[in-house]
Amino acid sequence: MPSTVIHSIDYDPELKTLTIAYVSGHTYMYKDVPENVYKELKASRVKGRYMRFFIKDKYPFQKLPDPV
Numbered sequence: 001m002p003s004t005v006i007h008s009i010d011y012d013p014e015l016k017t018l019t020i021a022y023v024s025g026h027t028y029m030y031k032d033v034p035e036n037v038y039k040e041l042k043a044s045r046v047k048g049r050y051m052r053f054f055i056k057d058k059y060p061f062q063k064l065p066d067p068v
Contacts, residue, residue, distance in 0.1 A: 005048035011038040019064070020051065027064040030055055 003023075010019040011033070018033040018041075037054060044050035 003047040006051065009038070009042060009047075011035070018055070018059075020055075025066055027066070028061050029064055030059040030061045033059050 005023055007021045007023050009021075011017070012019075013035050016032050016034065018030040018038055019027060020030070021027040033055065041047060041050050041055065
């Protein structure tokens with residue numbers, strides 16, 4: 001999952017939540033994300049760009065606590 005911006009991606013199809021951990025150490029959970037958007041993000045060659053254009057500011061989100 002090479003990306004200069006995104007460290008990891010997780011998706012819960014039942015809750016339709018997409019959790020993205022960034023290289024910066026911050027983690028955000030995006031809500032009501034369709035599974036096809038998750039699959040397109042995973043398949044994207046430029047994940048940071050896909051995230052910026054198709055997820056950020058498109059779905060409600062919450063910042064999760066930073067790991068200690």
